[in-house]
Amino acid sequence: MKKAFAWLEGNGIAYTLHDYKKLGAPEAKVKAWIKQAGRERVLNTKGKTFRDLPAARREGLDDAKAAALMCEFPSAIKRPVLETGKSILLGFDADAYKAALK
Numbered sequence: 001m002k003k004a005f006a007w008l009e010g011n012g013i014a015y016t017l018h019d020y021k022k023l024g025a026p027e028a029k030v031k032a033w034i035k036q037a038g039r040e041r042v043l044n045t046k047g048k049t050f051r052d053l054p055a056a057r058r059e060g061l062d063d064a065k066a067a068a069l070m071c072e073f074p075s076a077i078k079r080p081v082l083e084t085g086k087s088i089l090l091g092f093d094a095d096a097y098k099a100a101l102k
Contacts (some may be wrong), residue, residue, distance in 0.1 A: 004080045004092040013101055015082075020074045030067045033081060033088055039066040041090050042078055049075035 008015050033042045043066050044050060050058065050073075057069065070077050082089040084100050 001080050001092075003094075004082065004097070007092070007094055007097055011097075011101070020077060020081075025071055025074045025077060027067060027071050030070050030077070031063070033077075033090075034063050034067055036088055037090060039063050042066075042081075043070060044076055044078040047076060049073050 005015075030042070039061065043061075045058075053069075053073070053076075061069065078090045080090075080092060082097070082100075087100060089096055089100055
């Protein structure tokens with residue numbers, strides 16, 4: 001997250017932060033991210049939150065179950081999620097940010 005903030009600020013790009021770990025992730029927004037990028041890219045399966053879930057909660061996920069899981073446990077969403085208006089960027093990649101925002 002810090003790298004993304006620094007990159008945006010260093011390139012003079014204004015942004016609005018929605019801290020979904022503290023404020024929650026709206027279900028409609030999570031479903032839109034999944035539709036646009038795929039649940040495999042939105043769900044952070046490598047993070048502690050997801051890994052600590054019981055196996056029954058982690059297995060057999062479809063889009064609806066993954067969305068519900070991410071709404072219940074926002075820390076299971078890959079960070080940052082940057083909405084550009086045309087696309088979304090997941091995680092920080094300077095080259096992807098440059099291509100999408102310049």
